[in-house]
Amino acid sequence: MLDPNYVHERKVYVQLVLRFRFGREEDESMGYNFVKTLYLDTTQLYPPLQGGATPTTEIQRTLISKLGNFAFPFKLDFPKLSSPSYVMMQGWEDEGALIGVEFEVMSFVGANEQDIHKRSSCCLMVRRLMECPARFFDLPAPSGCSTKTFLTCFGAVTLEASLTSNVYFPEEDIPVKVSVKNNTSRDIKRLKVKVVQMSEVPIFNDSQTRYKTLLKMDDVVNMPPSSSLSRDYMLMPVVPSKTARGQVFLQGELRSDSPPTLAPSTILHPGVDKRDIFGVFISYIVRVKVTLGALTGDAILDLPFVLAVQQGT
Template sequence: MVVKLQVYKKSSPNGKITMYLARRDYIDHATHVDPIEGVVSLDPNYVQSRNVYVQIVLQFRFGREDDESMGYTFLKTLYIGNTQVYPPVTDITASEIQRNLMAKLGNFAFAFSIDFPMLASPSYSLQQGRDDMGALMGLEYELMAYVGANESDIHKRSTSRLSVRRLVECPKALYQMPPPRSSLSKTFFTCSGALCIRASLPAPVFRPGENVPVSIIIKNQTSREVKRLKVKVVQQAQVPMFSLKEVKEQTLIKTDEPITLAPGVSVERNVTLMVTAPSKTKHGEVFLQAKAKSEDPDVLAPSTIPNPNVDFADIFGIHVNYVVRVKAVFGALTGDAVLDLPFTLAIER
């Protein structure tokens, strides 16, 4: 049997340096991220006494390009994880793929291995809206191999660049967690008694496109009548490095049911919602997993699984999670009772 292996290749504009990768998607396992392993081939007559480096470039756009004005940009670029490939300064235990590539490319092909930054988040991007033209909020990674006298001596003509993605894998331990359950008892200034809500999900983890069944019990022990029951799936996004309190919420799907729940009456409801990326709006509001190709379908950003050794406030990038929100509505003056059920959205790798 012949096994066909795809290799990604990118040369610098002057053709003097070429980078090879066996893959462009790397899995974030929460405790660690798969290292980027590849091979760089070079022209020794061009490089001469200079060095060849490989570096990860992290680009975090925290606002729309269309909103930039007066020279102000919503973009932060970090050059991180630099490693010297030539002349070799460390011993690399080459993988089988790297050994095969070096054998094919000749004496001036060198293996490298470089790690993603621990503090950065996965590759996310804002959904492209119908009226969006420029770059949108999101986090992207790029691998860069270049020739220079030192690490900061970078010239476009002798630089090879390949985009890579950091994708989330849901740890198996999360699948074994108890199903989400929560309860709420709320009192109101304009009436006596309390409203009690209990809600539960059948599993702690769901995948995009799956149905999410929600079991709800409401006990109206107030002196007012409950008029509506609203249930929705909400994507919550934060940028911890800017604010730990500001949370951007976007409704993915919802139901709005009129009910007549008189004082002293209880009701049970089973609601099923499908977790999927919404159709495009005027401006994108939902975070997606970054695409390998622009024509790829929209896939909701999976829940961010933070590294347990990293302080949440130090995370550089976007943190995404999901909740099912149950809201009992009394109407004007009295107020609402809101209960959130968090769950994990995972994508199979």
């Protein structure tokens, strides 16, 4: 809604803005900042362009009827290459903003699209969520089998694991079924099952995957050679304590007092390559590890799953 007496002979625009912070605010110095700003979509609202009218929604029509003739509806499109709204969790020692992706809608009055002044603009934070497609729920539940041999002992370890679904929600139990066959000459001492969040920043040439354990179950077992074992575990993906500082991404929130929620998995648009994503790429796995000792090594099996946006968010 605008005041034509204030606009006068100028124009009114609305923009969708993406701000990607790729470094800690407390590390900024000498005028250098770790923020990239992209203006994703711009629409001229006033004066209305000829033939530029777009179909309005029921909510927009209701607002126009209440606000009057100088209320103008608009539509902005999120680009397929931008990630959802993510923010890195702050630890006890962190200060200022950390790595994350934020969006805002900015409207301003100016002579053209580049004539932006703070006194003639207003901003509204928005949050981008990506709904998990229905086809993901119909995919088979993840399962896997791995056989590993070791240099310091004879034989091999066979590790099998499976989940009950391809998609889970934050704070939902994840049942994990694990089977181990010890065909080596060594005893198996430990069996570890954990939920791991993996994060990448694809736009960097030296992008590395960061692994952060969210929840771990350490099971002390005693498996002599030629023995087998089957166990069922229940894990719940939850936000870790602040002592686990760094590299844990949360879902972007509009209010500072909102309860923290784990960042959902990044779901690529069909035809988009992960290396072209602007922002952060998030994925999850359940990792099962069998330990034979410090000198022998481990047998590891990863089961990828999708963490969807919490229902009712």
